[in-house]
Amino acid sequence: MLRVAELVRHAMSELLTRSDIADPALEGKVVTVPDVRMSPDLKLATVYVMPLGGDNVADCLAALDRHKKFLRGEIARRVNLRFAPEVRFKADPSFDYGGKIDALLNLPKVKQDIEANRESEPLAGAVDHPAEKGE
Missing domain, CATH: 1.20.5 (Single alpha-helices involved in coiled-coils or other helix-helix interfaces)
Structure with missing residues (x-):
């Protein structure tokens, strides 16, 4: 679980760093991913995020929720799991x-x-x- 969580964290960090998500709420913002927790069956990933400075956390979470399907697909492609985990975002x-x-x-x-x-x-x-x- 810990190994997969760390792989998902790295994939999410890379997606946010490269600005692969086209959303005005995330443009020009640095969002950190300090932790990811996986369910025991590896089908649910809870991704804890925090925008730099802690500003507009709700807007950041809403933007990530809008792009949940895209992020799930990209994580599945990068992590190479049997099942793509469902992604849930929470403030750290x-x-x-x-x-x-x-x-x-x-x-x-x-x-x-x-x-x-x-x-x-x-x-x-x-x-x-x-x-x-x-x-």
């Missing part, structure tokens, strides 16, 4: 999750805890070697 949630983690790490209480932890721990990589002590 990992960027939002990363933003939430950054916001949490920037809270004053968390920063205070991080600084206190750094002061109490020895420097990373500072290891006492017997040779350095003259032993």
Whole structure:
């Protein structure tokens, strides 16, 4: 499943990079494909996409849905599977999750805890070697 998902991800990325899809909503936009998840029977591919900067995600998803049949055929041709997987597009949630983690790490209480932890721990990589002590 993982191997096929990675092949589908590469095929989708190539299709989006080469601008093989003629749609005004996708023209001039960089769309990333960070993840593809396949169903266990390899008949459904959920493609997670995100336009660069996260702008107009809904428009991007709608444009990809309009060209679903074309994309399915191109993926099947490039990946060489027994069955062409049905393609479903979703917005990638990992960027939002990363933003939430950054916001949490920037809270004053968390920063205070991080600084206190750094002061109490020895420097990373500072290891006492017997040779350095003259032993």
